[in-house]
Amino acid sequence: MQEYLRRLLKDKARLRKWKRIMIALSCIVVVCTVYALSLPAQTMTCDKEEHTHTAECYDDNNELICEKEEHTHTDDCYKQEEVNEQEEVVKDELETINNEQVSQESEEETTTTTTKETTTETTKQPFDLSSEANKDKITSVFMYYKDADDKWQNLDKGDAKPNSTELYLKVEFDKINTKNLLEQHNGILLYSLPDFMRDFEKAGTLLAGDKNIGTIEIEKNKVKFTLDQTYLKGLVDKGSNQLNGSFYVKGQIDLTKINQNNGEAKLVVGDKTVTLNYGPDCIEKFGSVDMKKEMSNVDKVNNYLTYTVTVTAGKDGCKDLYVVDKFTSNANLVSYAGNISSTETTLTSEDNNKDPFETIISGATHGKIYKASIPDATTKIPDAGVSDITNPCIVWHIGDMKPNESRTLTYYVKLNDKANLSGQTIKNNASLYSKSSKDIYEKKVDDKNRNAEFTPKIDYSNQFTKTVNGNITRNKDCSYTIPFKSYISIHEATSNYTIKNLQFYDYLKHDLNTEINADLLQYIHFDKSTFKLYKNNSVVDSAKYNIKWSTDNTEFKEWNDKDNFRSFVLSGNEDTPINLSPGESCYITYNVTVKPEAFAKLHTDSINAFNRFIAHADNREFDTPFHN
Missing domain, CATH: 2.60.40.740 (Immunoglobulin-like)
Incomplete structure (x- = not known):
């Protein structure tokens, strides 16, 4: 009995000891839990995958081919829950205010709603190299033009007389803050191209040294450069805080604009001025005009050939145009049909009795036509009014043409009924000229568009x-x-x-x-x-x-x-x-x-x-x- 009581008391004492231990452990758990709950929770808000470029991310030319962005999670990838809660509250409050404004003001004027909503967004503007604040970033501008020998020359100051409407513009810049460009301008550069140029096309890429660092887009005389984000972030991460580079742009001179300034185009960059002098007759000399000559029909019964010459002016139009049309091979086998004399005669639009006629746009004035002797090597446009014509040609005096205007001359020739025709190729050629008070300028036309051939054929084999x-x-x-x-x-x-x-x-x-x-x-x-x-x-x-x-x-x-x-x-x-x-x-x-x-x-x-x-x-x- 005593032994039983002794064991009972011993078990009771052990139970009290374990109770005290459990109470102490419970207190520790409660204290730790309360402390942990008192701390702000951290939530990862970064949606980027951790990645570091390895050798597999580059090709044999050491060019980056990996599509993943290099990224390592930092404290910035986490946001305090309390902050998130506050942002959500602010957001909810803004949405509530906007919604209230919509409901209150939409009945009066719906455009107010759009204004209120856009005030909550921040738009990053491109870094404009042409602005007054940033012009010091441009170190040089070169104009490339073709000289009288059709060779490319460059000019960063002074005067030049180009021999072509083609131009290249090269712009060099430096000391652009990379971090500011990335964070404030989204890595986008903007440059306003000269207003005396047009029809720009990308001529190369955006370069830093010889490295391609971005893409080029051109719209409405502005060139936009979107820099490679990986490249730009790499510069920022490495502490490279300056961006240096250059770009090329190809374009055409706008003759209609420089014609208002006596044919001169000026570009001022800092204390340097580039002057391109195309001359007061720049429209006549450089105005783009296209021509296409065709032998469009053969009257196999009456032996007439129909020729058409179509002239189309470019964006600048052209002044005082002439077409000289002549037969260069077997001219004795044909003769001009219809009423064409050595006196300059105004054309009409009527196709009547094999007379030449002209197809023009509404509102245009008809040109004139006359017959003359084929000009020699020193004469480009033969004169009208010559009576003794031995080797005839015809001259189509078009006059001035408006931008993008097109017109067509149609004329007929009669095959010779008294000469052997079969197998004798008849060749015909047209030349296009523009005449100014100073000179006569021949327009460049592809040979295939200025020549026409016809070979008469009679086939009676086995007949x-x-x-x-x-x-x-x-x-x-x-x-x-x-x-x-x-x-x-x-x-x-x-x-x-x-x-x-x-x-x-x-x-x-x-x-x-x-x-x-x-x-x-x-x-x-x-x-x-x-x-x-x-x-x-x-x-x-x-x-x-x-x-x-x-x-x-x-x-x-x-x-x-x-x-x-x-x-x-x-x-x-x-x-x-x-x-x-x-x-x-x-x-x-x-x-x-x-x-x-x-x-x-x-x-x-x-x-x-x-x-x-x-x-x-x-x-x-x-x-x-x-x-x-």
């Missing part, structure tokens, strides 16, 4: 034949009748003009190389009554053509019964010539009679009677004649 037209018949008097057919047709797809005054020549021969002798010829003769002419398979009225005869193949005359004719020529009358256009055909049929005395004369029972067929036209020479 030029002489055949026995049917069967040879023996007559009751023992004579023989041989029917012949001489045929020619012009391929439509591969021919481009009409042959004029077609004639059929035919010769009786003993064999291919020997003429029939006079004794035998009295027994072999043409049957005059059997001749017929067909055009496109229809019989032609015999009153519209004639046949002449010859005994010696040289002098041709009317038929008579006394002579033994060995050849003939069939042709149209003067007012009804036989013309053959592409796709058309023509042929003649006739008989040759061989009398029985011919066999006795040659002491043979067979005779070879050959015919030699030759076709001729005034504007086409035919190849080897056919025999049968």
Whole structure:
């Protein structure tokens, strides 16, 4: 019993000891919890991934190819919860105020709402190199221009006389605070380009030394540079607080602006002035004008060619323009059609009777045209009013053209009906000039746009034949009748003009190389009554053509019964010539009679009677004649 009481008291004492320990531990936990809760909680607000560039982030040229941004979490990546709570409260208060303003003022004027809302945002403006406050950052500006030898020259001060409207502008700058540029201007530079330039295009990149550090955009005579953020932050992190660099921009001179200043463009940078002197006739000399010449149509039936010359002025327009149009090869094969004289005549818009005409924009004044002699090497624009013209050309006097204006001259030429045309390439050339009080300036035009060619072609391959037209018949008097057919047709797809005054020549021969002798010829003769002419398979009225005869193949005359004719020529009358256009055909049929005395004369029972067929036209020479 005593032993039991002793153990009971011992267990009770141990229980009290553990109770005191638990109470002490509980106090420690409570104190620590209260202390921890009294501290402001820290929350990570940074959404960037920690990353440090390694060798894998660069290519073989040591250029950064990694798309991740280098970043290490710092205290700035954490924000106090109490601060966040306060910002949220402020934000909620601003939203509440804005919402109240919307509800109160929207009934009166909705634009007020937009004004109230935008006051809560901060817009970072680009760093403007052109502003008065920042002009000291520009160290130099160079103008690059082409000289009289078409070579590029540069100028940072003084005067120059460019020979081209192309210009390059190079700007060098330094001592731009990198941290300020990054934080206050979002890494963006701005530069206002000279107002006497236009049509800018990016010519290179933004450079720091030879390193590409940004992109270039150009809009409305302002160039905007967006610097590479990684590069710029790297400079700030390394303590590099100054940015130095340069850029190139390519553009064109605005002639309409400098024309108001006697053709001069001035650029002032600090104490330096660059003057580009294009001259008082800068529009005439440098005004951009384009020209395109075409042989636009072929009248295959009447043998007319249609030419068009289109002139289009550039953005500056141009003054006192002339086009001199001439034939440079086989000019004898064509002649200008319509009413063109040596006197300057005002054009119209009417396409009438092959007269030249001009297509112009509404409100424009028609130009003039005249015929003149082709100018020599020292003369660019021949004068009007010359009466004795041997090698003619035409001069289109356009006059002044407004910016972007376009007009077209259409004129016609007639192919020569009395000269062999086939295969003779006819070349035509147009030159464009602008005339000022001081000089005449030739405008540069691509050769393909100033030249036109036309090659007349007649294709009768496999369509030029002489055949026995049917069967040879023996007559009751023992004579023989041989029917012949001489045929020619012009391929439509591969021919481009009409042959004029077609004639059929035919010769009786003993064999291919020997003429029939006079004794035998009295027994072999043409049957005059059997001749017929067909055009496109229809019989032609015999009153519209004639046949002449010859005994010696040289002098041709009317038929008579006394002579033994060995050849003939069939042709149209003067007012009804036989013309053959592409796709058309023509042929003649006739008989040759061989009398029985011919066999006795040659002491043979067979005779070879050959015919030699030759076709001729005034504007086409035919190849080897056919025999049968």
